Amino acid sequence: MTTPAVTMGARLRGRGTSDGASRPGPRWDRRTTALLARSAEVRGRGVDMATADFTEWLAGRHREHTFTVDKIPFADLKGWHLAPRTGNLVHSSGRFFTVEGLHVRTTTGLFPEWHQPIIRQPEVGILGILAKEFDGVLHFLMQAKMEPGNPNLLQLSPTVQATRSNYTRVHRGSPVRYVEYFTGPQRGAVLADVLQSEHGSWFFRKKNRNMVVVTDDEVPPHPDFCWLTLGQLNVLLGQDNTVNMDARTVLSSLPPRTQDPAGRLALHPDVDLLSWLTEHRSTHEWTIETVPMLGLPDWRRTDREITREDGRYFDVVAVAVKAGNREVTSWTQPLIEPHGEGLTGFFVHDFDGVPHVLAHARMEGGLPGVVEIAPTVQCVPENYSDDVLPRYTDRMRSAPSTRIRYSAVHSEEGGRFLNATSRYVLVEAEHALATEQPPPDYAWLSVGQLERMTGAGLTVNVQARTLLTCLRSLPDAP
Incomplete structure (x- = not known):
């Protein structure tokens, strides 16, 4: 048994109540959890293919x-232009998204003030996975979808991955396949339906509707889609680079x-x-505003890129795509x-047999609520000098x-x-880390x-949600 030498402070005292106390979010019936558990057990072959055949498919x-x-060059963009008064990248339809400037001043984090470009896309998109039972095993309809930014272009995506501009056909293209299961009258049982944020460093207050819908319909097949079990x-x-961010x-x-076992306690x-997160959302000061x-400041524009003068962080570029x-x-x-x-990762540790992750209450300029629960480490190390690396980065990089x-x-x-791209890792915390008091903006959360x-x-931010999906993918996952 390992317990921290020091608690997190006055607000988080010792071993609180059971892991089932004061639950936010939904509860689920036993048939649902049993269906998911059975689907997770089937790792070798589903109704459409063997897992070993997926790469060739x-x-x-x-x-x-x-x-x-x-x-x-920016001049070759069709339908897009750099607005003369603001320098923002905008679409002639007024839809899709814009690239604007952002100015942040804050009392938390490594940097008190900065400017950057950021994507503004106020419409809420749909990320939806359709599920269906085959021979008593729940399968999920996944799409082989091309995205221009993917290193290998084609990855496994949700059944529907579409902005509102796309599924309302502002682009005058073909209809989004299967979108009717996620819009209008429900055509199945809703297993999940929740608004989630996207990357807070590159999107300004962007949200998507994450959905899983179970149907009994005979779903028309398409060669770019396949049914896969959770396993x-x-x-x-x-x-x-196989399962894309939206699917994760x-x-x-x-x-x-599984339901939380009776009598097993979370550390807090x-x-x-929730009070710890709310405190970090309410006691720090920040001013966040979009600007031309x-x-x-600190950025320059050429005919092919918008880039930082010191060459760090990112560029804004233009591409021509055929798909x-x-x-x-x-x-x-x-x-x-x-x-x-x-590098994006959680330190993980079992306290009295209950798996926990070391989470960070992280401020990002583009998040809807400014602060969300994030991984222990979330950074691009080469953007920092060795003396100002984000906390825990060296410990995670040097883990055996x-x-x-x-x-x-x-x-x-x-x-x-x-x-x-990021390397996503789950690292077992060494004894010293598991027993020391975390800094005020870090806390041990049970996986539940x-x-x-x-x-x-x-x-919970999108990087931490990916790590949760990765943690649950392990054969010995809780």
């Missing part, structure tokens, strides 16, 4: 279509596969953790291209392989970010608490 979908992505998806989550966040919203009661990109299996088969658009591969429970490279949102807070929406 995905390669076959790639061969069936033409995919190209080329960087172009098969869990295997594929161990592969680099929807999977994180699934109900737990839910109410104290024209003349944005034979999309609703529109060719287009141009801006993308954010980060510099370097990110024997303490790494999960490691894979995953790409971020390929529809808006170009070659944005992380699941419930994810289910509450707009509380």
Whole structure:
């Protein structure tokens, strides 16, 4: 048994109440958790294919279509232009998204003030996965979807992954397949339906509706879609750049596969953790406002990129895209291209047999609520000098392989970010870390608490939701 030497302070005292106390978010019936548990057990073969055949299936979908992505000058963007008065990148329809400037001043974090470009997309998109039982095993309808920013272009995505502009066909392209299961009158049982934030460093207050709907319908097949069990998806989550960000966040919203065992205690009661998060949302000061990109301090514009003068963080670039299996088969658009591969991870530890993660109450300028629960480490190390690395980065990078429970490279949102990848890791905390008092903006959450807070929406950031999905994918997952 390991217990921290010091508690988190006056607000989080000792071993509170049971892990089931003061629950935020939904409860689920036993049949649902049993269905999910059974689906997670089926890792080798589903109704459509064996897991071992998936790589060839995905390669076959790639061969069936033409995919190209080329960087172009801003002047070659079609339907997009740099507004003369603001320098913002805008679409002629007034829809889709804009790239604007952001000015942040804050009393928390490593930097008290900064300017940057940011994507503003106020409409709420749909990320939806359709589920159906086959021979008593729940399967999920996944799509081989091309996104221009993906390193390998084609990855496994939700059944529906569409902005409101896309599924209302502002682009005048083909209808979004299967979207009727997630809009209008319900055509199935809702297993999950929650608003979640997107990347707070690159999106301004962007939210998407994450949904899982179970149907009894005879769903018309399509060669770019396949039915996979949860167990098969869990295997594929161990592969680099295979399951896209949108699929990972929807999977994180699934109900737990097991109910919390009676008598097992989380390190802190839910109410104290919610109070801890609320305190960090309410006691720090920040001023966050969108500003014109024209003349944005520390940034410069060329005919092909908007970039920081010191070469750090990211560029804004333009691309021309061809994709034979999309609703529109060719287009141009801006993308954010980060510099370097990110490191994103949780330290994990069992306290009295209850698995916990070390979470961070992290402020990001673009988050709807400014502060959300984030991983222990979330950064691109090469953007920092060694003396100002974010907390715990060196400890995570230097962890021996024997303490790494999960490691894979995953790409971020390929529809808006170009070659944005992070290594996602789950690292068993060493004894010293597990027994020391975390800093005030860090806390140990049980996995059950992380699941419930994810289910509450707009509380757990997208990187932490990916790590939750990865943690639940492990064969010995709680």
